[in-house]
Amino acid sequence: MTETTMEPLVVEREETKPGFAGTNIPRKEDKRLLQGQGVFFDDVRRHEAGFVEFVRSPYAHAKILSVDVSKALELDGVYGTLTGDEVAIQTDPFFQISPDPGAKIRDYALAVGKTRFMGEAVVAVAARTRDLARDAAELVEVEYEPLPALVDTERALDPDAPVLHDEMGGNTVYSGVFDWGDYEAALAEADHVVRIERLHFDRFSSTPLETSGAVVEYNRGTGQWTLYTNNQFPGFAIIMMAPAMRVGMDRLRFVTQDIGGGFGNKICTHPQLVALCLLARKLNRPVHWHEWRTDQHAANSHGNERVFLEVEVPVKADGTLLGFKARALDDAGAFARYEPLGCIIWSQVTPGLYRWRHIRIDFTQVCTNKSPVGPNRGYSRLQHLWFTERVIDIVAQELGIDPVEIRKRNYIKAEEMPYETPNGCVYDSGDYARSLDQALELIGYDRIEERRRDAEARGKLLGVGIGSTLDSGTNNFGQSTLLNPELQFGGNNEVATVKLDLFGEVVVTLGTTPQGQGHETTAAMVVADILGVTPDDVNVRPGHDSYWNTHAGFSGTYASQFAVTGLGAVKGATEKLAWEIKRVAAGVFGADPDDVELAEGQARLRENPEAAIPFMGIGAIVNANNAILPMETRDATLNVRHVYVPPFQLPDKERKFGNLTLTYAMQIHVCVIEVDKETGAYELVDWAVVDDCGKRIHPQIVEGQVHGAWAQGLGAATTETFAYDEDGNLLTANFYDYHVPHALDMPPLKTGHIESPSPFTPLGTKGMGEGGGGAIHAVCAAIQDALRPVGKPVVTDSHNPYHRVWQLMTRPEESRKLVGVESRTTNGR
Amino acid sequence: MISISFELNGETVEREVEPRKLLVHFIRDDLGLTGTHVGCDTGNCGACTILLDGEAVKSCMLLAAQADGTGVETVESLAADGELSPLQQAFTDAHALQCGYCTPGMLMSATYLLRNNPEPTEGEIRKAIQGNICRCTGYVNIVEAIQEAAR
Numbered sequence: 012m013t014e015t016t017m018e019p020l021v022v023e024r025e026e027t028k029p030g031f032a033g034t035n036i037p038r039k040e041d042k043r044l045l046q047g048q049g050v051f052f053d054d055v056r057r058h059e060a061g062f063v064e065f066v067r068s069p070y071a072h073a074k075i076l077s078v079d080v081s082k083a084l085e086l087d088g089v090y091g092t093l094t095g096d097e098v099a100i101q102t103d104p105f106f107q108i109s110p111d112p113g114a115k116i117r118d119y120a121l122a123v124g125k126t127r128f129m130g131e132a133v134v135a136v137a138a139r140t141r142d143l144a145r146d147a148a149e150l151v152e153v154e155y156e157p158l159p160a161l162v163d164t165e166r167a168l169d170p171d172a173p174v175l176h177d178e179m180g181g182n183t184v185y186s187g188v189f190d191w192g193d194y195e196a197a198l199a200e201a202d203h204v205v206r207i208e209r210l211h212f213d214r215f216s217s218t219p220l221e222t223s224g225a226v227v228e229y230n231r232g233t234g235q236w237t238l239y240t241n242n243q244f245p246g247f248a249i250i251m252m253a254p255a256m257r258v259g260m261d262r263l264r265f266v267t268q269d270i271g272g273g274f275g276n277k278i279c280t281h282p283q284l285v286a287l288c289l290l291a292r293k294l295n296r297p298v299h300w301h302e303w304r305t306d307q308h309a310a311n312s313h314g315n316e317r318v319f320l321e322v323e324v325p326v327k328a329d330g331t332l333l334g335f336k337a338r339a340l341d342d343a344g345a346f347a348r349y350e351p352l353g354c355i356i357w358s359q360v361t362p363g364l365y366r367w368r369h370i371r372i373d374f375t376q377v378c379t380n381k382s383p384v385g386p387n388r389g390y391s392r393l394q395h396l397w398f399t400e401r402v403i404d405i406v407a408q409e410l411g412i413d414p415v416e417i418r419k420r421n422y423i424k425a426e427e428m429p430y431e432t433p434n435g436c437v438y439d440s441g442d443y444a445r446s447l448d449q450a451l452e453l454i455g456y457d458r459i460e461e462r463r464r465d466a467e468a469r470g471k472l473l474g475v476g477i478g479s480t481l482d483s484g485t486n487n488f489g490q491s492t493l494l495n496p497e498l499q500f501g502g503n504n505e506v507a508t509v510k511l512d513l514f515g516e517v518v519v520t521l522g523t524t525p526q527g528q529g530h531e532t533t534a535a536m537v538v539a540d541i542l543g544v545t546p547d548d549v550n551v552r553p554g555h556d557s558y559w560n561t562h563a564g565f566s567g568t569y570a571s572q573f574a575v576t577g578l579g580a581v582k583g584a585t586e587k588l589a590w591e592i593k594r595v596a597a598g599v600f601g602a603d604p605d606d607v608e609l610a611e612g613q614a615r616l617r618e619n620p621e622a623a624i625p626f627m628g629i630g631a632i633v634n635a636n637n638a639i640l641p642m643e644t645r646d647a648t649l650n651v652r653h654v655y656v657p658p659f660q661l662p663d664k665e666r667k668f669g670n671l672t673l674t675y676a677m678q679i680h681v682c683v684i685e686v687d688k689e690t691g692a693y694e695l696v697d698w699a700v701v702d703d704c705g706k707r708i709h710p711q712i713v714e715g716q717v718h719g720a721w722a723q724g725l726g727a728a729t730t731e732t733f734a735y736d737e738d739g740n741l742l743t744a745n746f747y748d749y750h751v752p753h754a755l756d757m758p759p760l761k762t763g764h765i766e767s768p769s770p771f772t773p774l775g776t777k778g779m780g781e782g783g784g785g786a787i788h789a790v791c792a793a794i795q796d797a798l799r800p801v802g803k804p805v806v807t808d809s810h811n812p813y814h815r816v817w818q819l820m821t822r823p824e825e826s827r828k829l830v831g832v833e834s835r836t837t838n839g840r
Numbered sequence: 841m842i843s844i845s846f847e848l849n850g851e852t853v854e855r856e857v858e859p860r861k862l863l864v865h866f867i868r869d870d871l872g873l874t875g876t877h878v879g880c881d882t883g884n885c886g887a888c889t890i891l892l893d894g895e896a897v898k899s900c901m902l903l904a905a906q907a908d909g910t911g912v913e914t915v916e917s918l919a920a921d922g923e924l925s926p927l928q929q930a931f932t933d934a935h936a937l938q939c940g941y942c943t944p945g946m947l948m949s950a951t952y953l954l955r956n957n958p959e960p961t962e963g964e965i966r967k968a969i970q971g972n973i974c975r976c977t978g979y980v981n982i983v984e985a986i987q988e989a990a991r
């Protein structure tokens with residue numbers, strides 16, 4: 012089966028001596044953040060800046076008949092405006108990742124001719140103060156002709172559905188069939204075939220506490236823009252923006268220090284950033300935009316909504332799952348801004364944690380009159396992993412198999428690692444069954460039946476749910492060619508530089524844009540361990556600056572990869588620096604570089620530690636006194652750059668086959684729920700999660716990521732939803748109606764971990780942080796388990812507020828209608 | 841424009857302000873104390889929490905003019921000469937902050953709690969920060985840090 016060659020993936024690692032890695036040192040970021048001394052984009056002030064307000068569409072779908080900014084311009088203190096017509100003249104539409112028909116979408120920084128979702132930016136206004144800008148925006152007159160809105164994903168393909176982009180000739184962005192193994196044979200071999208008519212993954216987003224924004228300056232003399240912004244993937248933003256703006260990439264300088272959470276939602280801000288750049292150039296003054304919370308909800312990026320239709324699961328009599336088939340319909344919202352990448356990214360985790368090998372997914376992505384989607388913690392994999400977990404628990408319930416039993420029977424086994432999936436991805440390591448056992452023990456699974464009876468006596472239905480999930484990290488961007496063979500993307504990269512300065516200071520710059528993941532701290536630990544200094548001796552420059560020469564095409568912080576790509580780059584650069592230091596010291600001592608060791612902030616001879624030069628001395632020699640060095644060491648600069656490039660190949664476009672991500676972290680959640688028999692109101696009373704992300708550099712930071720992913724999943728499962736009415740009005744455009752978990756909403760949490768080092772990465776680490784939506788899967792499973800005594804309803808939605816649970820329990824036949832089992836007495840007929 | 845005068849972190853501030861200016865924008869934009877954050881436009885998130893005459897309040901829900909004659913404390917007042925307060929220290933020890941955007945508001949709510957209830961139960965702590973949203977931490981370590989600071 013091993014068609015993907017695994018050999019080149021394995022990284023030789025030397026045994027490292029115990030150091031800082033693996034310990035919880037105080038985070039370097041904390042001191043400034045705790046004192047209110049962080050610098051977030053909105054803290055940047057520029058003299059005479061114009062504050063920007065966007066005039067936004069009140070309609071989900073409308074023709075723009077006219078735009079009149081004259082009244083706004085008359086207001087004292089208003090600096091100017093930018094309209095869609097100006098944008099259409101000064102820029103080209105953004106490059107589309109999609110092949111036809113999605114390639115035909117014409118997406119600009121402001122609405123041109125038509126608006127396609129409520130909240131779409133139509134005009135930008137700049138004024139002396141934030142409040143004035145708002146006043147001026149209200150004076151802009153836009154005449155609209157409302158058009159019928161398309162809100163329902165499943166209607167998008169109807170021949171009479173409203174069409175968003177006329178050029179596309181319909182609403183389909185992308186469609187493709189993914190067929191691996193031999194599904195027909197699996198179906199013939201099955202003893203039972205379980206069918207599920209429809210499963211729906213709901214629309215929500217991580218809603219970072221800091222909304223998007225930027226302060227943008229234009230330098231007339233050089234034609235260069237500086238953007239102080241919280242965009243979390245400048246590499247992508249620049250690729251999108253520069254061609255659209257008809258300028259070279261280096262004209263766009265992205266600077267950021269602190270970012271108030273991102274979770275993927277800050278990747279697709281390129282349309283707003285282009286509008287700001289044009290405005291700064293037009294007005295010849297800096298502009299400052301801080302998105303309103305309402306606008307973040309209405310018009311930033313949402314997570315992908317997805318429907319799974321006509322699901323079919325062939326199963327053997329003993330509970331062995333053979334495969335699955337489904338039609339997936341993904342809702343991109345009004346524009347494909349990062350899409351259709353979500354149409355392939357799910358396949359990084361095609362089989363979930365299971366050994367089924369015959370899989371057919373017919374995948375279609377459509378446009379609707381809702382906010383465009385974009386990456387959102389767990390991007391595109393969590394929808395698919397939720398689907399696989401739902402399938403497991405529905406199959407278990409319908410065939411009367413225990414949920415623990417069915418998982419253990421079908422999980423990929425520890426001894427099968429590295430494991431090649433049916434579509435050629437290679438799971439690096441892990442022990443799912445052991446992790447599940449640990450999670451069950453933490454929750455006290457052996458006493459569950461007792462607790463069920465106790466709850467029953469109090470008028471509650473108790474349920475337990477398991478959510479086992481993966482967090483695939485370090486993308487092979489070659490996967491985009493499986494969607495669009497014309498694309499020229501492949502592999503991945505990240506950069507770091509490490510230098511030793513004149514006075515002996517070790518300075519590190521990163522290409523990443525952290526939003527709370529503690530990169531300064533973990534990078535310092537890796538450097539300290541290699542150079543024989545302490546993390547306090549290492550100055551990791553906070554934030555990101557695309558002018559630092561630590562910027563590569565895929566630089567940024569997204570998709571669970573820092574511990575592999577970012578730290579891989581740091582390790583590579585530090586090792587190069589260590590070698591230069593040794594060579595310089597050897598040059599001074601007339602010794603061999605291999606005889607030099609680095610410890611206690613010195614380079615010294617292994618055999619004669621008295622012969623030592625402190626780093627300060629090394630820095631001084633190379634930077635200011637290099638005439639004392641022998642000729643052959645004068646090439647040492649003590650300022651080295653390393654690009655970490657993972658060992659990927661291009662995938663096979665014909666078969667949609669290949670290794671799409673380097674590492675696979677795992678999380679297993681188990682939760683306990685109590686549902687009120689009368690009302691359907693419920694409480695999550697207990698929770699355990701076990702995490703395995705390979706080697707942990709800073710365990711506390713890893714745990715913090717587990718906590719955060721847990722809370723976001725819990726919110727998505729229970730109270731967070733972007734609900735639209737039939738006219739396409741967003742009903743949950745603020746934190747009142749879109750309820751994110753507060754401190755009192757959180758159940759007690761127990762955590763555990765195992766460490767299965769990745770054989771494929773420089774440090775044995777795996778990317779983690781997104782968490783794979785495990786909490787959503789667990790809550791759905793727990794609700795279904797709790798409701799078993801009241802007519803065995805089936806949970807078919809990822810989002811289950813009280814009223815939906817009440818519907819399930821009072822009308823169980825409605826959801827039961829969606830499932831069926833065909834059992835064959837003789838094999839296959 | 842109206843003139844206002846109040847104590848900010850122990851120093852007297854006298855300014856002219858537009859009547860409609862929000863207190864949080866006054867603190868951030870006019871006075872340059874950017875530790876107090878803005879996370880919403882509906883008074884839900886608590887990123888802007890400050891102490892006004894010793895009470896924890898959301899400074900986006902007040903006009904600057906309403907601060908006239910009061911005493912205001914912001915996150916910048918907590919550390920004395922760069923020495924973290926026990927509460928701040930507990931936050932870093934327990935890893936109670938990730939992106940740090942909610943942190944100033946959390947610290948001010950917790951400061952209010954601990955001044956008025958030096959030995960809070962876990963339930964009281966959760967109640968005290970119920971008006972502060974954190975999107976990063978799930979509150980686990982924040983609750984632990986406040987408990988630790990109370991010890």
Ligand code: FES
Pocket residue numbers: 877878879880881882883884885886887888889898899900901
């Ligand atoms: S900014 Fe959200 S409550 Fe004040």
Ligand code: FES
Pocket residue numbers: 220271272527936937938939940941942943973974975976977
């Ligand atoms: S630490 Fe990011 S919002 Fe709380």
